[in-house]
Amino acid sequence: MTSEALRQSFLDFFEAKKHTIVPSAPLMPSSPNLLFTNAGMNQFVPYFLGEQKAPYGRAADTQKCIRAGGKHNDLEDVGFDTYHHTFFEMLGNWSFGDYFKTEAITWAWELLTEVWGLPKERLYATVYSPGKGDPAEFDQEAYDLWKAIFEKEGLDPDVHIVNGNKKDNFWMMGETGPCGPCSEVHIDLTEKGDTKGSLVNADSSRCIEIWNLVFIQFNAEADGSFKALSEQHVDTGMGFERVAGIMATTEGFTDFSKPPSNYDSDLFQDIFTHISNLSGNTYRGTVPENRDDLSGEEMTDVIFRVLADHIRTLSFSIADGILPHSDGRNYVLRRILRRAILFGKRIDLKPGFFAEMVAPLVEKMSPFFPELADQHKVIYKVIKSEEQAFERTLDRGLKLLDRITAEHDKITGAQAFELYSTYGFPIDLIQLVGRERSVMVDIIGFNAEMEKHKSLGGHQTEVISIVEAGEEDSRTQFVGFDCRDITKIETELSGHIIGEEHDFLMFSQSPFYAEMGGQVGDSGVADLGGYKIEVIDTIKDQAGRYLHKVAKDESYNDWVGKQAVLSVDCDRRRQTQRHHSATHLLNYALREVLGNHIQQRGSHVAPGHLRFDFSHYEALTPEQLERVEHIVNNAIIDNSPINWYEIPYEDKPDDVIGVFGEKYGSVVRVVDIGGFSKELCGGTHSRATGELGFFKITQETAISAGNRRIEAYSGHSAHTMAVEFFDRLHHMATKLSCKPSEIEKRLNILLEQRQKLEKKVRGLEQKGAAEQGSALLEKAIERDGLKLLSGKVSVSNPGDLRGLAADLSKKLGPSVIVLGSVSGDKVTLVALCTPEAIEKGFKAGDVIRELAPKVGGKGGGKPDFAMGGGKDANALDSALSEVF
Numbered sequence: 051m052t053s054e055a056l057r058q059s060f061l062d063f064f065e066a067k068k069h070t071i072v073p074s075a076p077l078m079p080s081s082p083n084l085l086f087t088n089a090g091m092n093q094f095v096p097y098f099l100g101e102q103k104a105p106y107g108r109a110a111d112t113q114k115c116i117r118a119g120g121k122h123n124d125l126e127d128v129g130f131d132t133y134h135h136t137f138f139e140m141l142g143n144w145s146f147g148d149y150f151k152t153e154a155i156t157w158a159w160e161l162l163t164e165v166w167g168l169p170k171e172r173l174y175a176t177v178y179s180p181g182k183g184d185p186a187e188f189d190q191e192a193y194d195l196w197k198a199i200f201e202k203e204g205l206d207p208d209v210h211i212v213n214g215n216k217k218d219n220f221w222m223m224g225e226t227g228p229c230g231p232c233s234e235v236h237i238d239l240t241e242k243g244d245t246k247g248s249l250v251n252a253d254s255s256r257c258i259e260i261w262n263l264v265f266i267q268f269n270a271e272a273d274g275s276f277k278a279l280s281e282q283h284v285d286t287g288m289g290f291e292r293v294a295g296i297m298a299t300t301e302g303f304t305d306f307s308k309p310p311s312n313y314d315s316d317l318f319q320d321i322f323t324h325i326s327n328l329s330g331n332t333y334r335g336t337v338p339e340n341r342d343d344l345s346g347e348e349m350t351d352v353i354f355r356v357l358a359d360h361i362r363t364l365s366f367s368i369a370d371g372i373l374p375h376s377d378g379r380n381y382v383l384r385r386i387l388r389r390a391i392l393f394g395k396r397i398d399l400k401p402g403f404f405a406e407m408v409a410p411l412v413e414k415m416s417p418f419f420p421e422l423a424d425q426h427k428v429i430y431k432v433i434k435s436e437e438q439a440f441e442r443t444l445d446r447g448l449k450l451l452d453r454i455t456a457e458h459d460k461i462t463g464a465q466a467f468e469l470y471s472t473y474g475f476p477i478d479l480i481q482l483v484g485r486e487r488s489v490m491v492d493i494i495g496f497n498a499e500m501e502k503h504k505s506l507g508g509h510q511t512e513v514i515s516i517v518e519a520g521e522e523d524s525r526t527q528f529v530g531f532d533c534r535d536i537t538k539i540e541t542e543l544s545g546h547i548i549g550e551e552h553d554f555l556m557f558s559q560s561p562f563y564a565e566m567g568g569q570v571g572d573s574g575v576a577d578l579g580g581y582k583i584e585v586i587d588t589i590k591d592q593a594g595r596y597l598h599k600v601a602k603d604e605s606y607n608d609w610v611g612k613q614a615v616l617s618v619d620c621d622r623r624r625q626t627q628r629h630h631s632a633t634h635l636l637n638y639a640l641r642e643v644l645g646n647h648i649q650q651r652g653s654h655v656a657p658g659h660l661r662f663d664f665s666h667y668e669a670l671t672p673e674q675l676e677r678v679e680h681i682v683n684n685a686i687i688d689n690s691p692i693n694w695y696e697i698p699y700e701d702k703p704d705d706v707i708g709v710f711g712e713k714y715g716s717v718v719r720v721v722d723i724g725g726f727s728k729e730l731c732g733g734t735h736s737r738a739t740g741e742l743g744f745f746k747i748t749q750e751t752a753i754s755a756g757n758r759r760i761e762a763y764s765g766h767s768a769h770t771m772a773v774e775f776f777d778r779l780h781h782m783a784t785k786l787s788c789k790p791s792e793i794e795k796r797l798n799i800l801l802e803q804r805q806k807l808e809k810k811v812r813g814l815e816q817k818g819a820a821e822q823g824s825a826l827l828e829k830a831i832e833r834d835g836l837k838l839l840s841g842k843v844s845v846s847n848p849g850d851l852r853g854l855a856a857d858l859s860k861k862l863g864p865s866v867i868v869l870g871s872v873s874g875d876k877v878t879l880v881a882l883c884t885p886e887a888i889e890k891g892f893k894a895g896d897v898i899r900e901l902a903p904k905v906g907g908k909g910g911g912k913p914d915f916a917m918g919g920g921k922d923a924n925a926l927d928s929a930l931s932e933v934f
Contacts, residue, residue: 051166051302053294053317057112057141057418060288063161064110064143067153072111074139074419076370085379086116086372090142090287097146098228098266098283102700107148112290113140114366114419119382126478129356129393130341132295132311133255136386137363139290147281151233154263154284155195158235162261166293169303170203172238174247174257178220178231179213185220185276186268188213189231196233212236212250221264221285226272228279232264237296239310255309260296261288291317311335313355317414321358324410329397342485353393360390361407362415364433369425371647373665374436375756380665385476387436391444392479401441405434428647432667432756440474447473451480455487463495470496471503525594530561530572531694531734533624537561537617543578546606547597552586553606554597561618562598564590568653569630569733572623576600577615585616625657627734628742628765631692631723632682633660635739636762637707638727639681640664643674650709651757655733658767666758670750682745689740690724694731706730744768815846819854830862831934836887837865840933842926845871848878852917855882866892868901868933870926877905877920888913897933904929 051059061071075093077086084092090113096102118125118136127134145154155175162168175196178189197207213219214234222229238245240256249257266283268276295312297303312318314335322333331350338348364374367383374384390404408430416423447469454465461469461484469475477496484491530536545556555576562585565571571588576598587599600606633653641648644666651663670678699718702708706720708730721731723739736742742764748771749761763771783790786797822843830839839858845851848871855867864886870879879901881894894916902909902918905925909918920926 051297053290053315054418056166056294056297057139057290059165060141060161061110061112063165064108064157067108067143067157069108069110069143070106072106072109074111074114077114077116077367078370078372085119085382086367087113088115088117089113090115090140091144091285094144094146094285095223096700098223098285104146106146108143108145110143111141112418113142114370115140116363116367118363118386119379125382125386125389128359129352130338131255132309132313132335132337132355133258133292135291135312135359135362137359137366141288141290141293142286143284144286145284147283150267150282150284151191151263151265152195154265154286155192155199155233158261158263158286159199162235166297167303168237169243171205172243174210174212174236174238174250175200176212176214176219176234176236176250178233179215180220181215184216185229185270186231189219189233189265192231192233192265209246212247214251218251221262221266222270224270226270228266228268228283229270229276230265230267230282232262234259234263235261239296239300239306241306243306258292258310260293262286291315308335309337311337313358318355318358320410320414321361321407322354324407325354325357325399328403328406329399331397341482344486350397353397356393357390357404357407360386361404361411364390364404365408365411365415365422365429366419368429368432368647369419369421371649371665373432373647373649373667373756375665376754380756384436384474387433388440388474389476389479391437391440392475395444395448402434402437404437405430408433425645425647428645428667432647435667436756443473447475451475451483455483455489459489461489461491463492463497463499466491466493466496467499467503470500526557526564526590526596527559528561528563528596529559530563530618530623533620533627533734533737535561536620536623537574539616541614541616543606543609543612543614545595546610548602551602552599553602554589555583555585555600555606556595556597557614557616560588560596560598561616562588562596563618563623563734564588564596566590567731567733568633569655570626570657571599572618572626574616574618577617578606578609579612622657623734624736624741625765625767626655627736629657629660629763629767630655630731630733631735631739632742632745632762632764633662634721634723634727634729634731634735635682635685635742635745636660636662636678636760637664637729638723639678640666640760642681643677644670658763660762660764662760662762663753664758664760665756667756669752670758675747675750679745679747685724685726686739686742686745688724689738690726691738692721692723692735694719694721694735696720702730703728741765744772746771815850819843819845819850820857823854823858826858827861830865833934834890835864836890836892837862838934839865840868840930842870842872842930846873848873851878851880852915855880859884866894866897866934868897868930870905870930872923872926875921875923877907877923877926879905879907879909879918879920881911881916883914885914901929901933904932 065071075087079087079092097104116137124134125136128136163170177193177196180186193211196211200207200210219232221232236250236257236259238257245257264285266285267279269279270276291312294315294317296310298314299308299310300306326332333354334347334351336348336351338344363386364383372379372383374380374387394403412422412426451469454461461480466477466480469480470477481491529539539561541557541559543555544558547554562572562574563569573587574585576583576585583600585598585600589597591597633655637650649665651665654661696717696719699716702718706728718730719732720728721735722728745762745764746768747760747762751759753759779790783793786793788796826839826841829841830837843854851869851871855869858867859865859882864884866887867882870877879898881897883892883894893913895911895913898909898911898916898918902920905920906922907918907920910916
C-alpha cells in the first residue's frame with residue numbers, strides 16, 4: 051500500500067464512522083507557549099479545556115507536526131536512527147463528549163487488522179495500572195475491552211495485554227487540566243514475532259508503539275487531586291511515517307527479517323533518488339552502532355536521512371509562513387537548514403543543492419497538501435537565499451574548524467561560540483566533528499559565552515516598570531476611538547504618580563490613546579479647574595491604567611478625586627490614525643503582491659510617518675513596490691469605509707489577520723477596511739480611506755536576514771513630501787534650463803560629458819605617472835643581483851601607486867620598489883618585492899612597517915606587496931632616502 055493510499059484509507063475509515071474530516075492546522079501554533087504545532091491535539095485544546103464548544107462530536111485528521119525545539123526536540127537524533135523526524139504527520143481520531151473507550155478500542159483493532167492487515171498475533175495492548183502514588187484506578191474498562199478482543203481472536207490476554215504506570219499510560223496536558231489513562235497498541239517486529247510482550251515499553255526498535263488511544267476523563271486540580279470531567283473525550287495519535295515504514299520494510303507484513311525503518315516508505319524514496327542523482331551515492335539503510343565511530347557507508351546513510359527529513363521540515367514550515375530567521379522558532383528552522391547544508395557538504399554536494407530538493411518534495415506531497423504547490427516559488431526562493439547567505443561564511447568557518455582541531459585536542463567555549471555566532475555552525479554539528487576527530491568541545495564554556503551574549507544584548511532596551519499592577523477596577527476606561535468626540539471629555543483625576551523627570555496623571559476614563567500596538571500615545575490638554583496642563587504623551591502600565599505624562603508639579607495631589615476636562619490634540623491624532631489605517635492597507639497589499647507568507651514583525655505608527663516590519667526573503671523590486679503603492683492608493687481613491695467591531699475570539703472569521711505572538715483576550719476588536727483588509731487591532735483609525743489622501747513608500751530595506759522594513763507617508767505628511775519634491779524638480783529644471791520632464795535626459799547628457807572629461811584627465815594623469823616612472827628608473831641602484839628603487843611621485847589617485855610600482859617592476863626585473871606620494875596633508879606608501887627579492891630576505895610588509903612611522907603613520911602587508919600611510923608630508927623625502 052502506498053503512503054498516499056494508507057493516509058486516505060485512515061480518513062475514509064473514520065469518515066465512514068461518522069467523523070468530520072478536518073484539515074491539518076498550520077505549523078504556526080495558536081498557543082504562545084509552543085514553538086511549532088507538535089501534536090495532533092494542539093488545535094483541539096480549547097474543546098478539551100471547555101473554552102469553546104466543538105462544532106462536531108467526532109473528527110479525524112492528519113496533522114502536520116514539528117518537534118525540533120523546546121520540550122519535544124528530536125533534532126539531534128535525526129539521521130542517526132531510522133525513526134526520529136523533525137517533521138512528521140500524526141493521524142488521529144477524536145471524540146468530544148461523544149463516543150468513548152468501547153468505540154475507540156474496537157475501531158482501532160478493526161482498522162489495524164481488518165483494513166490494513168496487521169498480523170494479530172504480533173499486536174499488544176497496554177492498559178493503565180497505577181503505581182505507588184499514581185493517580186486514578188486501574189483502567190478496568192479498557193482491560194475488559196481488550197480481553198474480549200484477544201479472546202475472540204484466540205489470543206491469550208495475559209500475554210497480549212501489558213500493564214503500564216503513569217509514566218507510560220497516563221496522559222496529561224500539563225500539571226493541571228484535562229487528563230486520563232491511555233491505551234497503546236504495540237507491534238512485535240522481531241523476525242519470529244514470539245517475544246510474548248517482553249519487549250513492550252522496553253525501548254526496543256523491534257517492538258514499537260504504533261497507536262496511542264487517550265481517554266480524557268479527569269481534570270488535574272491545582273491541589274493534586276483528580277476530578278471526573280462532566281464530558282469524556284477521546285484523543286488518539288498514530289505516527290503516519292512509522293506505519294508507512296513498517297508496511298514498506300515488511301513488504302506488507304510478509305518479511306520481518308529486516309529492522310524497521312520509517313525511511314523505507316515511498317514518502318522518502320523519491321527524495322533519496324534525487325539525492326543519489328546529485329551526489330552519485332546510494333542509500334543502503336545502515337544504522338550506526340556508535341555515533342562516535344561511523345563508517346563511510348553509515349555516514350552516507352545518516353546524511354541521506356538528515357537531508358530527506360530536513361527538506362520536509364523547511365518546505366512545510368515556509369508554506370505555513372514560518373521563515374528562517376535569527377530567533378525563536380525561526381532560528382530553529384535556520385539551524386535545521388544549516389545542519390542539512392553541513393551534512394550535504396560531507397558527500398560533496400554543490401552549493402545550492404538544498405533548494406533543488408524542494409521540487410521532488412512538492413511533487414510528492416502537494417497532492418494532499420496543496421499549500422506546498424501554492425507556495426512552491428516562495429519555498430524555493432527562501433531556501434536558496436538562506437543557502438547563499440550561509441555559503442558566504444561556510445568555507446571560512448570550516449577552515450577555522452579544521453585549524454582548531456588540527457592544532458588542539460579541545461574546542462574551547464569561546465571557539466565554539468565563534469563558530470556558532472560568526473559562521474552559523476549549529477553546536478551539535480561542532481560536537482559531531484569533534485567526536486569524529488577525537489576533540490572535546492567545551493559545552494559548559496559555550497553556554498557561558500551564550501549567556502554572556504544574551505546579557506549584553508539585554509542592555510539594548512531599558513524596561514522601566516513605573517507602577518505595580520493594580521486591581522481590575524483600576525483600569526482606565528478608554529473613550530477615544532471616535533476622533534469626532536475626543537475633546538472636552540469630563541472625567542475625574544483618580545491618581546498621581548511622581549516620576550524622576552515627569553509626573554503622570556491617571557483619570558477614571560480618558561480619550562487619550564496610550565502607546566501600544568505600534569501606535570504612539572496621544573498628546574493634548576488636561577484642564578484641572580481652569581489650570582490647563584499639557585499632556586506630553588500617554589502610556590499604559592501593567593494594571594491597564596493610562597498614564598498621562600505631564601510636567602512635574604506638586605499641586606496635582608490637591609486635584610485627586612476632583613473633576614477634570616480632557617482634550618486630545620485632534621490634528622495630531624488624525625494624522626496618526628491615518629498612518630495606522632495606511633499600515634493595515636500596506637499589510638494587505640504586501641500579502642496580495644508577495645504572498646500569504648508575509649508576517650508582521652513590528653510597526654511604528656506616528657503622526658509624521660509609518661514603519662512596517664515584515665518577514666520576506668528578498669528585497670522588493672521596483673515593480674513590486676509600485677504594485678503595492680497602486681493597491682493602497684486605489685483603496686484610498688475608492689474612499690472605502692473603515693469599520694470596527696468586537697466579537698468573541700472563537701467567532702473570529704478565518705480571513706481576519708492577527709499579529710502572531712500577541713496575546714488576545716476572549717473578546718477581540720476587528721478593524722475592517724472596505725471588506726478586504728481585516729485585522730485584529732486595538733488602535734484608532736480613520737473612518738474612510740479617503741481621509742488618507744495619498745500614500746507613498748520612501749524606503750524598503752533589510753533589517754535582518756528574512757526580515758524587511760518599509761517606511762512610508764500618508765495624509766498631510768505625504769502631501770508635504772510630494773510638494774517638496776515637485777518644488778525641487780522645478781528648481782532643478784530652472785538650473786538646467788529645461789522642462790521638469792526633460793531633467794533626466796539633460797542629466798544623462800551631462801553625465802556622458804563628465805565621463806568623457808574624466809577619461810581624458812585620467813589619460814593625462816597616467817601619462818604623467820609613466821613619465822615620472824621613466825625618470826625614476828634612472829635612480830635604481832643594483833645590489834646583489836637586485837634593482838633597488840625608492841622615490842617620490844605625484845599622482846592624483848593614491849591607488850595609482852600600485853599600478854606604477856607594478857609597471858616599474860616589469861621593467862626592472864628582480865627588484866624591490868618603494869614609492870611615496872602626497873595628497874593634501876596625507877602620505878601614501880607602497881612597497882613591492884619580486885620573488886627573487888623575497889628569497890634574498892626582503893619583505894614588502896616589513897619595509898612598510900619600518901618606513902610608515904617615519905611619516906607619522908603605520909602600515910603593513912604581505913611579503914610581495916604592502917601599503918601604508920602617514921600624516922607628515924614634510925618627512926617623506928627624508929624617509930624614502932633612508933630605505934636603501
